[in-house]
Amino acid sequence: MTVVLLLASGDCSAQYLPTIMTKLDSVAKPGIYRIVLPPSFVAGCRADLSDLRIFDENDKEAPYVLRESSPDRISTGFLPIPDPKILQKDSSDRHSYFWLQYDDNYRIDRISFVITGPALYKRTAAISTLPRNAMPAATITIDPADSVFRLPPLRANRLLIEVANHDNAPLVITRVATSQLGIYLLTYLQPGHEYWLMAGDSKVNTPDYDLHYFTDSMPVTPLAIGLGPLRRFLDRERRTNKPSGRWISRNPGVLLWSVLTLILLLLLYVSVKLARAIDKKEKE
Numbered sequence: 001m002t003v004v005l006l007l008a009s010g011d012c013s014a015q016y017l018p019t020i021m022t023k024l025d026s027v028a029k030p031g032i033y034r035i036v037l038p039p040s041f042v043a044g045c046r047a048d049l050s051d052l053r054i055f056d057e058n059d060k061e062a063p064y065v066l067r068e069s070s071p072d073r074i075s076t077g078f079l080p081i082p083d084p085k086i087l088q089k090d091s092s093d094r095h096s097y098f099w100l101q102y103d104d105n106y107r108i109d110r111i112s113f114v115i116t117g118p119a120l121y122k123r124t125a126a127i128s129t130l131p132r133n134a135m136p137a138a139t140i141t142i143d144p145a146d147s148v149f150r151l152p153p154l155r156a157n158r159l160l161i162e163v164a165n166h167d168n169a170p171l172v173i174t175r176v177a178t179s180q181l182g183i184y185l186l187t188y189l190q191p192g193h194e195y196w197l198m199a200g201d202s203k204v205n206t207p208d209y210d211l212h213y214f215t216d217s218m219p220v221t222p223l224a225i226g227l228g229p230l231r232r233f234l235d236r237e238r239r240t241n242k243p244s245g246r247w248i249s250r251n252p253g254v255l256l257w258s259v260l261t262l263i264l265l266l267l268l269y270v271s272v273k274l275a276r277a278i279d280k281k282e283k284e
Helices: 002-008 245-250 252-283
Strands: 020-023 031-036 053-056 064-068 078-080 085-090 095-117 123-129 138-142 148-164 172-181 183-189 195-199
Touching (some): 085 172, 138 148
Antiparallel strands (some): 020 195, 053 195, 078 172, 085 095, 095 148, 123 138, 123 148
């Protein structure tokens, strides 16, 4: 009966459904903190990052302000992305094609090349996401003095780089390094609470918080707070592995079957004990 009452009292309101989640480090004192978003987390977000949410252990939403590092700096403010696998094909049309395969759908804002040959070169290259669009995402000119390039924000797990060789020997590209622009959140946190950063719910809208009124003219850079390991969810796991038990409410069938299974096991246990007791009494 107690189990049934607990099931009936559960909150059945719709809740946030993430596909990726990470726990924030402990908060030492109240204040505004800076959360840097690693590329592996951004890869699990919607392209506009409107699905980002911060919740505490009571499912209470913590407001945040989304910021990006200054886009005019090419050498700082970027976070490295794991290097892609490179497949090269030198075609008879006097072009070389380089396919880059990543392990996730990263946001890519900068690209650089390690080229070991020939000694002198100046080539035009077109960069496209795959599946390929009619127009390339960017067109660059590579030479020994210029091998690092800013890109318009791309979201892709595959890129195609088409290099025009003309009558020259193909480039030997031994490494392609890509980076994400520094993206971070400013949020007000309090000690005594546990916080989780989540993303991936396709049905939520861009949040509108008052916090930006208090962060637009901050005199100092707030302290950074770290993140724990990333946790990804399959669709069937997205309710059962949340830190708060109330978040199972949007998929009550999972909880219902769990309770029914528990009840059946308890009934089976009681039946076996009762049968053994009756058998023992009859033998006596």
